[in-house]
Amino acid sequence: MELGYNFDHEIEYNYKDRKKPFRIRQGVVVSFKQGVKSRPFMIPKGFTSDGCSIPKGLRFLLGCPHTPEYVPASIIHDYLLENPDIVRYDRKTASTIFFHALLKEGVCPVTAVIMFLAVDIWQWVKNLWTRVWV
Secondary structure, three states, X not given: OEEEOXXXXXXXXXXXXXXXOEEXXXXXXXXXXXXXXXEEEEEOOOOEEOOOOOOHHHHHHHOOOXXXXXXXXXXXXXXXXXXHHHXXXXXXXXXXXXXXXXXXXXXXXXXXXXXXXXXXXXXXXXXXXXXXXX
């Protein structure tokens, strides 16, 4: 999978918003390519995200949820979760995009795998009740 985006100067932090402090200043185009198909989508201006949702019990292993290298991947993943039609309700594709964004941001591959598994397993468990994702 190939992944392209540029979040330079496009993320602002609102310390007063504890639930979703990260906000997109201008629209950010994200494109991912699987095989020969390229599928771009835009994260619109004003989209907000909570960043990386790392449970307190795992922070000793993964670090702070607002680690700068985690934020772009987390914003992309949050947007995909709110707009599942982009990846045709396929949680594996959403998790894979998250993983590749972590690697693109320079996250250690072992950490990226742990985070990928945590996100993918959590979405699988959550899907047991919601039945939205495949």
